[in-house]
Amino acid sequence: MSVRIDELDRKILSVLQADASRSLDDIAREVGSSKTPVWNRIRKMKEAGVIGQQTVVLDAEALGFEACFFVLIRTSEHEASWQAKFLKALQDRPEVQEAHRLAGDIDYILKVRVQNARAYDVFYQALISEVRVFNVTALLSMEELKSTMALPL
Template identity: 80%
Template sequence: MQDENRTPARLDDLDRKILRALQTDAGQSLEEIARQVGSSKTPVWNRIRKMREAGVIGASTVVLDPQALGLEACFFVLIRTSEHEADWQRRFLATLRARPEVQEAHRLAGDIDYILKVRVANARAYDVFYQALISEVRVFNVTALLSMEELKSETALPV
């Protein structure tokens, strides 16, 4: 989640080149990153360290293939609620955080209050998720939309 009070980091061209290289493959060596961005290892390492300290770079991870793991169904779940009290919101957030199927969750402006991206094996697994969700928190309306085909999915940000 984002910190609304954080000011954007000031990045120069070399910082942006380093970030693009890391987003392409965070597992590559420091030597390879330095070669790609046209610098030496020490300044690149120092810049990466400073960007980590500033919160520009978070945890390093790997991208897994959901199909290869048997998670073939991706649902976008639209939630409307008549509950807007702080206690309900805390329970809802705790419920979402406890469910590994929820890859993303957003609070929205407009007629829909929340949208979730839920990755599961199939429709039956989605129903298990749905039943667990509504047993934890009260919601007014839930609409699940099955993604038929993922046309684009990026983890890299435009820097």
């Protein structure tokens, strides 16, 4: 569903993307409006699905999750039952931060955050015991150069 977003909405969204914990007064002041119209716009964008879940960003390394793997999966299975089983396996594993179905030679890519290589192997062994895959390639990220959820408004 497409929603009409004007310049004030974009300003509000930019402020929220930078720090969603800011007070309504701060947001209104920064975007040059008053509190009530800003609150109404935020409420409407939430109802329309433009603004989704609000959460906090945790520092994975500070919490001991030092290894980030990108897992490339090729499969010869494309039936709905296999896809449902695969989706459930991914949803049941909190270490899978992202999962995408791709066009091209690779069918799926996963972003998996774990403590170390040993923890990745435990994840990998559990995954392949639940769903059959043709080929799995794990790429260890040596350094995260950029990570953002912000959209270029």
